Amino acid sequence: xxxxxxxxxxxxLKIARASFSKISSLECFDLYVLNKFFDGGCxxxxxxxxxxxxxxxxxxxxxxxxxxxxxxxxxxxxxLCDFLSSNAGNSIQRVVYYFSKALRExxxxxxxxxxxxxxxxxxxxxxxxxxxxVSLNRALIACFLKLPFIQVTQFxxxxxxxxxxxxxxxxxxxxxxxxxxxxxxxxxxALATRDECPIELLKITAVGTTSQxxxxxxxxxxxxxxxxxxxDGEAVVIGSRTxxxxxxxxxxxxxxxxxxxxxxNPWIVVVKEFEVNHTSPIFVERFSEALSFYTAFFxxxxxxxxxxxxxxxxxxxxxxxxEIQNIVAAKDEDRIFRDMxxxxxxxxxxxxxxxPGNSCACYRNGQSLVVNLKETPILSLCDKGETYYCARVQxxxxxxxxxxxxx
Numbered sequence: 001x002x003x004x005x006x007x008x009x010x011x012x013l014k015i016a017r018a019s020f021s022k023i024s025s026l027e028c029f030d031l032y033v034l035n036k037f038f039d040g041g042c043x044x045x046x047x048x049x050x051x052x053x054x055x056x057x058x059x060x061x062x063x064x065x066x067x068x069x070x071x072x073x074x075x076x077x078x079x080l081c082d083f084l085s086s087n088a089g090n091s092i093q094r095v096v097y098y099f100s101k102a103l104r105e106x107x108x109x110x111x112x113x114x115x116x117x118x119x120x121x122x123x124x125x126x127x128x129x130x131x132x133x134v135s136l137n138r139a140l141i142a143c144f145l146k147l148p149f150i151q152v153t154q155f156x157x158x159x160x161x162x163x164x165x166x167x168x169x170x171x172x173x174x175x176x177x178x179x180x181x182x183x184x185x186x187x188x189x190a191l192a193t194r195d196e197c198p199i200e201l202l203k204i205t206a207v208g209t210t211s212q213x214x215x216x217x218x219x220x221x222x223x224x225x226x227x228x229x230x231x232d233g234e235a236v237v238i239g240s241r242t243x244x245x246x247x248x249x250x251x252x253x254x255x256x257x258x259x260x261x262x263x264x265n266p267w268i269v270v271v272k273e274f275e276v277n278h279t280s281p282i283f284v285e286r287f288s289e290a291l292s293f294y295t296a297f298f299x300x301x302x303x304x305x306x307x308x309x310x311x312x313x314x315x316x317x318x319x320x321x322x323e324i325q326n327i328v329a330a331k332d333e334d335r336i337f338r339d340m341x342x343x344x345x346x347x348x349x350x351x352x353x354x355x356p357g358n359s360c361a362c363y364r365n366g367q368s369l370v371v372n373l374k375e376t377p378i379l380s381l382c383d384k385g386e387t388y389y390c391a392r393v394q395x396x397x398x399x400x401x402x403x404x405x406x407x
Contacts, residue, residue, distance in 0.1 A: 007049060009091040009299035013292065015043055016056035020064075052092040055084045059096050059291065062103055067284040071107050078104055087317060088307075091298040098321045099291060102328035109329060139314040141182065146304045154183060157270040161237050162190050164268040168235030170201040174228060174264070176240040176257075178206035183239060203234065221247075221256035225263040238269040245273060248338040278327050278339040290327045294320060 019038060038054050045053065058081050065074035081100040085093045107113070144150040165171050173187060184204055191199045205228055230236065238261055247253040261269055276293040280286040297320065305312045326337050 007045070009052075009095070009295045009302070010292065012045075012049060012052050012092060013056050013295050015045075016053045017060060019053070020057045020060045048090075051084075052090065055081065055096055056092055058084075059099055060288065062100070063284055063287045063291075066103055066106060066110075067287075069110070071111060074103065074107060088313070090307075091295070091302040094316060095291070095295050095298045098316070098324045099287075099294075099328065101321070102325045105325060105329040109331070137179075139311040140319070142311040143301075143305065143309075143315045147300060148304065149300070153272050154186075157239070157272060158183065158186050158190060160270060161187065161239075161268055162194075165191075165235045165237060166194075167197055168267065169197060169199060170203075170231075170234045171199065171237060172203045172205065172228075172230060172234040173237045173239065174205045174207065174266075176207045176238065177243040179241070181206075183241070201234075205229075219250060219253070221250055221253040223257075223260060225260055228264065230264070236264050236266040238264065238266045240270070241272045242274060244271065245278075245337055245339045248279070248340070249333075249335070274339045276339045278337055281332075287328060290324065294324060 038050065038057065043053075058077050062074050062077040062081060065071070065077060078100050081096050085097040085100060087094055087097045089097070161173075171191065173184065175184060178184065188202060191202055207223065228236075244254060244257075247257060274293070277289055278286060278293075280289065298316070301312050301316065323337050326335055330336075
């Protein structure tokens with residue numbers, strides 16, 4: 001576990017970003033120059049923290065060279081990144097490892113240097129996130145149970161549903177991303193133990209598939225309310241977890257989903273999305289946003305799980321690594337992950353139920369809740385009754401919360 005006395009990875013990254021511009025103009029750069037370049041004394045850093053900042057300086061400098069198509073210079077910086085980073089090291093070393101790997105793949109794609117062996121290797125990998133989620137189901141569940149921001153949003157969304165259907169005897173839960181089904185199990189348990197207004201019927205309709213081919217064949221934008229077999233007296237509940245991030249590559253898909261949801265006339269809609277913007281057409285901006293986001297993600301793993309945890313290694317290598325590769329290296333038409341910030345969500349104060357306590361703090365802001373962990377936004381959750389309310393699952397700072405309507 002990370003020491004609470006250490007600076008967070010996000011803080012070290014900020015220090016690195018303030019310094020990398022000084023070396024971005026250099027063409028020749030080696031380990032000796034790096035060791036002499038950065039003075040950690042003025043930031044009161046430990047020896048290990050100085051090494052992490054030096055490593056973190058190299059990564060945005062490499063991305064800057066890639067963005068300017070100075071590929072030979074970028075490779076020199078990435079050689080140092082590879083030498084100093086590790087997929088088994090601390091959070092900075094691990095995040096640099098995966099981003100460096102993605103930058104190399106982007107260079108290969110831009111220069112046509114990708115070998116046939118490398119192409120065959122990637123073709124054998126899972127190419128759609130839902131396929132990855134299912135294949136890594138046990139490791140993902142084991143990790144998510146230890147991550148406070150995952151637990152906060154899951155149980156907050158569940159609590160919002162329970163409160164909104166308190167008077168309903170028949171509930172129809174439409175899950176747009178069922179995956180492991182854990183949320184369905186929790187909903188069943190909560191409704192079964194309800195003392196007032198006992199539940200008479202719970203119907204669950206799952207949308208989606210684990211096959212990329214079938215997912216493309218059954219396009220989400222073609223789904224209509226007619227397929228859900230609604231009956232009179234059913235309180236319709238909609239759940240969507242990190243699904244909308246995959247709809248932006250399909251024309252009119254998001255608009256079609258929203259129209260379908262409104263036609264279902266639900267009692268409540270609960271939407272969870274990553275609180276980050278990965279849609280910028282400018283490579284360096286998208287890279288910078290992704291680096292901040294995943295650095296916080298990796299640091300949270302460091303803070304909440306043992307470094308030798310095999311499940312964490314599987315999650316980072318096969319899932320987060322795949323996302324980083326897709327965001328950084330893939331061409332626009334091949335990008336699956338296009339996260340956008342959701343400005344509307346409301347939840348209940350539950351974060352204190354989950355350990356470790358030093359990783360997560362909650363603040364009420366009007367009718368919304370802000371969940372803080374270090375300094376980087378991670379997840380957004382929204383629920384819709386008559387209006388949407390906005391807050392952010394966030395690391396270390398409170399953002400403005402405002403109310404808006406989707407009518």
